[in-house]
Amino acid sequence: MQAEIKIRLKNGISDPEGDNIKKALLLLGFDNVIRVKTLKSYIIEIDCEKKDDAIEEIKDICDKLLANPVIHDYYIEIIE
């Protein structure tokens, strides 16, 4: 089973990388750009038979390593 995990900065946490990309885009003439936010994504292949078990285990992975709840929200999607 494969899952895609997206780790995003919580609202209100500054994202200087996104801000800088936005600045670069405006300088390139993309005047319609309002905001850029960066996120990290991972694809994890996991040996689980049931989708729910896979999600549970990946949640644990996120809580223990991939995300820090002080600054991150995460989303898990089983892709195959």
Add this chain to the structure above:
Amino acid sequence: MSKKIGILTMEGTNCEYETFFAFKRLKGDAELVHIKQILGEVKNERSIGDYTCIIIPGGFSSGDYIRAGAIFASRLSKIKDEIIEFIEEDKLLGGICNGYQVLVDLGALPATKKTISDEKEAAFIINSSNKFECRPTLVKHVNNGKCLFTRKYKKDDVLLFPSAHGEGNIVFRDEETLNRLISNDQIVFRYVDDKGDYSGYPWNPNGSIFNIAGICNNKGNVFGLMPHPERVFYRYMHPDWTRNRDIDRGDGLLFFKSIIDYVERY
């Protein structure tokens, strides 16, 4: 009782030798120890109980993947109970730069309520400048005496410690955590400008709230700071040493002296 100081390394740490020699030059009984030795994954095993002080040095442990310090912290979490015991025995656990990030990710800092927090209380995000900041910075020692790592510094001493980090902006879970840190005397160093006042960028190189450069736990025996005292051990390691240095030591020396004095008396 062992008086040993362990400099804890893993793949990607790169400030271990400066830190090791800082202790050695002051006749401290220091040794480099790899996390695999602590976790029993190689021969030549060690236990953290063999040491009275453990310092996690700066660098880019595991390439700073995921978040700076996250992988190092997750590996240390395997021996969480031993670390709790170590801290509760009033031994010293310190982190410089990447080591500070490790201790925060592990929950050993700020640890306002428990020895190691179950829920994370803080995190580091990339510097507000979106740049790796590598240059001298000034910090003020604001601690009232709780921190065991800085006992040799006077209150309000302004020190030059070089910074070199990309993810140094500390963020707390809520305002209450910061207020608790302030009221518990857990703030140790704050970035200041050349007049000793709290200023924004570039004096505060990363945008940390309250200009925080270093914090300790509630007992004062776990401590992390972002800039590098080991890089200003000698007077001539200061960029202005030919002009403005009239004392015969670098600003970082007393950090190591404070640790050695505590360890000797332990």
